[in-house]
Amino acid sequence: xxxxxxxxxxxxxxxxxxxxxxxxxxxxxxxxxxxxxxxxxxxxxxxxxxxxxxxxxxxxxxxxxxxxxxxxxxxxxxx
Amino acid sequence: xxxxxxxxxxxxxxxxxxxxxxxxxxxxxxxxxxxxxxxxxxxxxxxxxxxxxxxxxxxxxxxxxxxxxxxxxxxxxxxxxxxxxxxxxxxxxxxxxxxxxxxxxxxxxxxxxxxxxxxxxxxxxxxxxxxxxxxxxxxxxxxxxxxxxxxxxxxxxxxxxxxxxxxxxxxxxxxxxxxxxxxxxxxxxxxxxxxxxxxxxxxxxxxxxxxxxxxxxxxxxxxxxxxxxxxxxxxxxxxxxxxxxxxxxxxxxxxxxxxxxxxxxxxxxxxxxxxxxxxxxxxx
Numbered sequence: 001x002x003x004x005x006x007x008x009x010x011x012x013x014x015x016x017x018x019x020x021x022x023x024x025x026x027x028x029x030x031x032x033x034x035x036x037x038x039x040x041x042x043x044x045x046x047x048x049x050x051x052x053x054x055x056x057x058x059x060x061x062x063x064x065x066x067x068x069x070x071x072x073x074x075x076x077x078x079x
Numbered sequence: 080x081x082x083x084x085x086x087x088x089x090x091x092x093x094x095x096x097x098x099x100x101x102x103x104x105x106x107x108x109x110x111x112x113x114x115x116x117x118x119x120x121x122x123x124x125x126x127x128x129x130x131x132x133x134x135x136x137x138x139x140x141x142x143x144x145x146x147x148x149x150x151x152x153x154x155x156x157x158x159x160x161x162x163x164x165x166x167x168x169x170x171x172x173x174x175x176x177x178x179x180x181x182x183x184x185x186x187x188x189x190x191x192x193x194x195x196x197x198x199x200x201x202x203x204x205x206x207x208x209x210x211x212x213x214x215x216x217x218x219x220x221x222x223x224x225x226x227x228x229x230x231x232x233x234x235x236x237x238x239x240x241x242x243x244x245x246x247x248x249x250x251x252x253x254x255x256x257x258x259x260x261x262x263x264x265x266x267x268x269x270x271x272x273x274x275x276x277x278x279x280x281x282x283x284x285x286x287x288x289x290x291x292x293x294x295x296x297x298x299x300x301x302x303x304x305x306x307x308x309x310x311x312x313x314x315x316x317x318x319x320x321x322x323x324x325x326x327x328x329x330x331x332x333x334x335x336x337x338x339x340x341x342x343x344x345x346x347x348x349x350x351x352x353x354x355x356x357x358x359x360x361x362x363x
Contacts, residue, residue, distance in 0.1 A: 008349075009279045009310035020353050048309065048345075049299045050360075057297070057362045071360065073349075076279045076306040078311025079166040079254035079321065 001067035003028050003037070008073040011048070015041055028066045035060040037070060049075045083131050087113065094139065098241045102142070103133045111136055121179055126151050128242035137222070138178055149337050150178055154224065157181035159242055159249045160264055161234060163210040165321030166328065168200040173329040174240040174250075175218035175225045179336070182218055182225060185242060186210040187233035197321045220290065234258055235342050236314035239265035241278065251275045252325065254311075256295070263294050276328040280314030281353040287331050290324050291343030292344035297362045319352055327342045 005024040010029065012018045026037070038045045038060075051058045052071035064070065084091065090109025090300030096100045105113075105128050113124040126134045134142055138150050145153075158179050162165045163186035171184050172288040189209050196200035199212075205213045233240055234253075243249050243265050249271055253259050259275065266273040266288070273288040276294065290296040295303075306312070327348060334341035342348055344363040 001091065008351075009282050010313050013313075020351065034179075040280070040317055044262045046232060052360050055360050057360070071349075075254040075256060075299050075308050076277045076282065077254065077259065077306070078277060078279050078316045079162050079164055079252050079307040 001028065002026055003064060003067070005037070006069070007069045008050075008071065009035070009073045009076060010074050011043060011072055014043055028064070028068075032064050033060065034058055034062045034064060034070065037064060038072065043072070047074050048072050081131060083113075083127060083135070086116065086131065087128070090316045091133070094134075094217070104139045105133050105134050106136050113252055120224075122154055122226075124242050125178075125224055127165075129154075142177070148322050152335070153178045153336055154180040156247045157183075157245060158254055158336070159183040159185065159246045160214075161242075161258075162252035162254060163200065163214040163229075164194065164195045164252070164254060166278075166325045167209065168198045168214060169215045169322055169325040169331050170252050171218050171227070172221060173326065174307075174332070175222040175227065177329065178225070178229040179221065180225060182215075183230060183242060183246070184214040184218065184226040184227060184235060185230045185232060186214070187231060197316055197318050199322075211344060222226060224285060227271050227306055230336050234262065236264070237317075242270065243269045243316055245269050246271050248335045249273050249275075249306070250332050252328070254343075255306050256299060256309065260295055260303045263288060266290065266293075273345055274328045274331045274335070276324045278316060278324050279310035281317065283320055283327070283350040283352075283353065285324060285327045285331060285350070286346070287335065287342040288343070289344050293362045297345070298347065306333060322354060323350060 002025040050073035053073050087109045089108045089127045093101050110124040114121050123170045129147040159326045160171045190205045190247045200213045209231040211229035211231045215227045217345050218227035273285045331341045
């Protein structure tokens with residue numbers, strides 16, 4: 001099963017063709033960490049503050065599993 | 080007939096319910112007459128009526144979701160709203176309409192033209208006026224039983240303790256993470272629950288931060304990210320998003336005031352008006 005990746009706010013504009021309704025289906029790479037996935041997407045890990053794997057927060061070094069749902073969020077502070 | 084109902088008779092309306100039941104609602108004129116008779120003020124008149132199951136007309140449509148005891152509890156509650164712009168400008172109006180009895184509204188800024196797209200209290204007439212002062216006037220004028228005080232001040236570690244002390248809930252309607260971290264620290268020190276809300280573009284986040292429990296550091300790291308890293312810098316704060324996030328914040332604040340279950344510690348409500356979608360994420 002592929003990984004399902006959902007991007008938030010500014011990250012959506014950094015991945016060409018991203019559709020917020022469907023997210024991205026990406027090939028599962030055994031042994032890849034959340035950070036590895038972020039780099040594969042061409043995003044800067046320093047600008048990502050919240051990583052959610054299957055709805056729970058995760059660290060950059062968390063190893064991903066087949067079929068994981070990954071949400072990536074930059075800081076959001078506006079009011 | 081109890082004495083209160085006899086006194087209020089000219090001002091009472093019987094509201095029928097399904098299956099032959101009914102309840103009484105009292106008009107503002109009746110509450111004012113009662114306040115004049117007993118000398119306790121409008122809020123006390125409302126409390127006296129609610130105790131007898133008589134609903135002030137202005138709160139009648141809250142009935143059903145709220146009990147008379149719930150409504151009285153809100154009238155006896157005190158909340159602070161930090162920031163009176165996009166989020167806070169609506170949050171303070173909703174809290175006043177909800178019937179929260181005491182509101183402290185804090186903002187150091189004044190309205191400017193670029194606020195007009197989203198900030199409820201920004202109008203061509205209020206441009207240049209301090210947001211906190213406009214907010215307090217608006218809340219008091221919406222609900223004269225609400226004691227609303229505006230404080231024109233920029234918040235920081237030096238002045239927050241006095242602002243949050245004694246509140247039952249604080250609503251975070253600020254516009255930058257650095258100030259939000261200070262607010263969270265002050266609320267933890269005072270033992271007051273904080274409702275956090277933030278937005279960028281068409282997305283928003285809401286979290287309830289209890290005095291002990293996960294908060295902004297679990298969300299964004301040990302130190303606040305620089306202001307220019309916030310997604311709102313690029314995506315702006317368009318018209319619909321602050322209203323949606325403020326409404327969710329007030330809903331969580333109401334549940335805290337009433338002792339009802341709401342968002343649990345460590346749960347992050349993520350709202351995406353673009354999709355649209357709403358999901359609950361879990362920290363830790």
